[in-house]
Amino acid sequence: MIVIEYKVKAKQHQFLAIDEAIRTTQFIRNKSIRYWMDNEKVNGADLNKNCTKLAKEFSFVKDLNSMARQSAAERAWLAISRFYSNCKKKIPGKKGYPSFKKNVRSVEYKTCGWKLDKSNKSITFKDGKGIGKVKLIGSRELNFYSDSEIKRARIVKRADGYYVQFCLSIDPRVAVNTSLEATGNAVGIDLGLIDFMTDNQGLKVPTPKFYRQGEKQLNRTNRKKSKKFKKGQKHQSNNYHKARKRYSLKHLRVSRQRKEWLKRLALRLVKSKDLIVYEDLNVKGLVKNPKLAKSISDAGWSIFRQWLDYFAYKYGKVSLAVAPHYTSQECSNCGMIVKKALSERTHVCSECKSVLDRDENAAINILRKGIYQLSTTLGRRECEASGDETSALIGEILLRASFVNE
Template identity: 55%
Template sequence: MLVMEFKAVLKKPQELAINEAIRTARFVRNKVLRYWMDNRGVGKKELYRYNTQLRDEFEFVKNLNSHACQASVENVERAIKRFFDNCKKKVPGKKGYPKFKKHSRSVEYKQSGWKLSPDKKSIKFTDKKGIGKVKLKGTWDLWCFEQKLIKRVRVVQRADGYYVQFCVKIDNSEQLEATGYTIGLDVGLKDFYTDSDGYSEPNPRFYRKGEKRLKFHQRRVSRKKKGSTNRKKAINRLGRTHLKISRQREEHAKILARCVIRSNDLVAYEDLRVKNLVKNHCLAKSINDAGWYKFREWLEHFGTKFGRITVAVNPAYTSQNCSSCGEVVKKSLSTRTHVCKCGCQLDRDHNAAINILTIALGTVGHTGTYQNARGDSTSTLLGSDLVEQVGSLNRESPGISAMGSVKRRFDGIPPIVIRV
């Protein structure tokens, strides 16, 4: 699957119509969820039948395309399934019981309720919500795909406007030649990550850099009268600032992950529980600013796309154990240098990255012979112990460009170019 996103050029009546469609989709979702709560044990068919009853009972629900209403029911199904799966797997903590939505920012159509123009530069929504013809602003090559390959169309509201997303059913995987390299990554706060070769990628700290501007806009919001138009404008400016920081973090993680995956046949990284780490209030802001989990998601996505092996390693004792002799060298978080009695002296994160790679090579087999971080040849066989990768995001957005040399091994790789 490939998701392509376009900026929607709208008039004020069209914005109001889209907001009404979003509210209707949220209404259907909440009503179906309430029906499931009041009638435990009902199945998929009963939920869809209740959706049909809502369309007969409420005129504003009937005005929304029937497939868009079904997409809201599917959202409830996924929430219910996720809750029961977490219960069966005995996930620690809260199991994610389905909740009502107070705010939502999207409405999703299936293969009806919309029609693309012949030049693929505009889309017309044909239901009775009155959205009408919407001009698309973007550089994706949507014209090269047949309309029957577009399985979903989603209208998304953000702080800087409205966007139209197209979910296209195509195989966008690529096969790359083997590089003969493996790598272990240890993420951190001082540096974004340190690899098993000793290279450290600087931490951009986008939130810290934009914090001064965020505080300025937050003060502007607090000074405005509640419910006033000026307060709404100030809130929108604050939201746009947050959105800019979020996009910077996303693109940074995406570009780095792509370069790392293209340069190595196997990538090992820490299986961190970021949700638990942010409970430390002293480091929560810095951890969220780093975006470790977003980086991991893109690693797994590009690993699936390019046919590379990605392995999540338990981070326990990777910083304490010596990468040379295996001896446990206890150290506090403030100790940044690993010094062992065997004579091994490395940066703390470099030592951890080597341990992560060693564990990955010892746990998950891979075909061929590769050169690991310490220069030892390792040859194992691809077996059934390969860790199942998390489902990929199956999406890319414009703006990915080549990084000339993220580290010394990237110098011999041709530039990464994506047509947008």
């Protein structure tokens, strides 16, 4: 699945119509959650039926395209099934009980209710919401793809305007059709707060300055916003709304800048290596530590790993997550466990006397774990293929192979 995004240029009344469509989406989603709460054993199909009922009951629901209505109900079902699966997996802490949303920001049309014009420079939404024809601004070309490949058209509202996203059912690998040359390099990376990344050769990528700068600016605009907020008042002043707008614009800018940086770093890594091993950190668990929470959720590790996996897949490389246990404690030279606090930046082994940067030591362990994991899974597959499940040892396979050759 790939996503192509355009900015929308339209008239004021069209933006109001988009807002109305988004509000209806939110209405359907929340009503679906309510229906699930009030009734027993509700499934996805029931929510769809309920959606049809809502359309009969409320004319503004009926105005929204039928598939867009369905997609709004599906959002509710997504939240519900995520909750179910969290309960099933018994993940610790909150399970994400579905809640009502107050600021839904998008409306999703599927394959109907809209039409691209021939040049693909504008799109017309044809349901009862009256959005009509809007211009699309952006450099990416939709012409390469056939209409049947566009599975969804989504309108998204952001602080700086409206966007249309097209979701295409295309394998990103096929879309580029270029697997990269093998580089012969494998790398283990340790993600951290002081340095964003350290690899197994001790190479460090520091967290960029704009991370902290952006944070300061955000805090300042947030303070200004809070000062203008009058508690207990139903309608806030114009100055408050101006400050709120400034804050959300700033927020958008800072997060875009961060995401772009993470994306580029991931791409650079995938282009220069064949195998990238990283730690499968439970970000959710870590964020519970209040001291670290802010820094971790800002660090962007999960976004970074998503981009790593995406690019690795797209360019035919391997990215691999390994369990994080003992990666920073174990000595990468002799395997001895050397306990250390988070503040200790150097690994000093009392057994083999090796002295290493803490993160470099971890990165070496991560790479080793990754290669071990790969060899085990590939080795086991080999065994299953030969029908002999009892020998899971790669050594045995090799022995057998050499015996056959003789």
